[in-house]
Structures are given as C-alpha cells and as structure tokens.
Amino acid sequence: MTDDDRVFKALADPTRRFLLDRLFVRDGRTLTELESELEMTRFGAMKHLRVLEDAGLVVTRRQGREKLHFLNPVPIRLIHDRWIDKYTERQVSALADLKTELEETA
C-alpha cells in the first residue's frame, strides 16, 4: 500500500473523519478526551487512531505523563498538491464556495 492509499483509506471512514475534525478544532488531545466524544469503546477509538497514525494524519507526542494526539495536515497537503491542485483547484474552490453559500442561505 502506498502512502496515498493509506491516507485515502483512513479518510474513508466517518468516525476517523470526525476524530480529525475534533483535532482541527482543538489539537493535542488525549485518548480519554477523544474517546469521550465517540459512542464506542476505548479499544474501538484506539483502533481508529492507530489507522490515522499509520496514515500519518495523526502524530502522537508525550507530554509529561500524557500522550497527546496532534492533527498532521501534511499528508492531505501532499494529496492536494499532487492531485487536486493539478487538475481542478479553481473549479473545486468555486464549487466549494457555492456549496457553502447555498447551505448558509438555506
């Protein structure tokens, strides 16, 4: 499996996208914090975090006695630079803007 494959696979799951969104709002969280926002066991949350870590989307660091989880946006940037930018950046951002606008007014 290539690096890109691992990123796409990791992103292809709503729970894992939810975890990334939580880290985007506030970075550097413990497993206990992240787990408390999910309706699943600690083991389940750990499994998802492991997939995110393997894909490089989450980086963990020890801080004192705690293990903190950080969102690492670089793999998404690499995919953006290699794929999305190359073909459709302008169109995609125009459509994304339109979607945001329509949803805000709806």
Place this chain on the structure above:
Amino acid sequence: MTTMTETSVTTQVYRVYIKATPEAIWDAITDPDWTEKYGYGGRAEFDLRPGGAYKGFTSEAMRSMGAPDLGVDGEVIEADRPRKLVQTWRMVMDPEMAEQGFTRLTWEIEEGKGGVTKLTVIHDLEGAPKLATLVSGAMEDQGAGGGWSWVLSDLKTLLETGKPFDKTEF
C-alpha cells in the same frame, strides 16, 4: 489574550516522510542555497551553535511587493547535525506578529527504513495566536502562503524530484 478557552494547546506538529538522507534534509533546512528553492523561497542564515543567530530573509518576490529584507529572526538553542535543531522563531515582517514575540521551533530528523527519513516539525506557539494562524496555512487565501504543511510538502517534492512543486508547470 483572554480567549484561550477554545485552544488550550498551542503546539502544532507536522510530520513528513522524505526519501532522502538525514544530512540532505538538514542541509535543506539550514543552507540558504537550499532554503531559497522551496516554500516561501527566502535565504536562511544560521549560526549553528547554541546562542547563534538565525535570520530568515524574504524572497525577491516578497521584496518586490514591499516586504523588508528580514522576514524572520531567532536564535539557535540546539544544533545536532543531522538529528535535531531547536531554535527560536519570530516573524518580524508583520508588526503584530513581531510584538507577539519569539516562538520555539524544533526540527527532528530520524532515519527510517529504505532510505526514507522522518522529519517532524514542532512549533510551540504559546502567546502568538496570529502567527499560529499563519503557520497553520489558514491565511493562504490572503496570499500568505500555506504555512508549514505547504513548506514541508514542497521540501519533500524538491528533495525527491530535484525540483520544487511548481504551479505554473502545467
């Protein structure tokens, strides 16, 4: 700032795997002939010993838009080629960011399997919320560049292909 309820952790962590030697990555970070080839494209000047000065100059493109010569300044705290570089880092181009003072930047370079090296950038941005926004890439649509993820993505492309990511290429 009293609005710290949303973000209590002010550290940002970035990691990229690059098919290059730790020495090549170290040089790409510290050698001006390399630093001008990727990311924001300015020349960096490091006095690579504890207490040594760091100067991050602006690129020609930035200066043509009215930027001063010096973009970033700081001091080297630890320089252990090719494994670890710790430095302070202050954006001086923007008065508001300059006022928020020095932040701490750590570069960790770790050799892995198959000629792939792990580069981790840890930016401790305590007391510098505006800079934190800038380096996160959130100001990219204002022409401020894509922050660390953009710089590191470009660095990877440069070291692996010999040329930086270039939007005008296609």
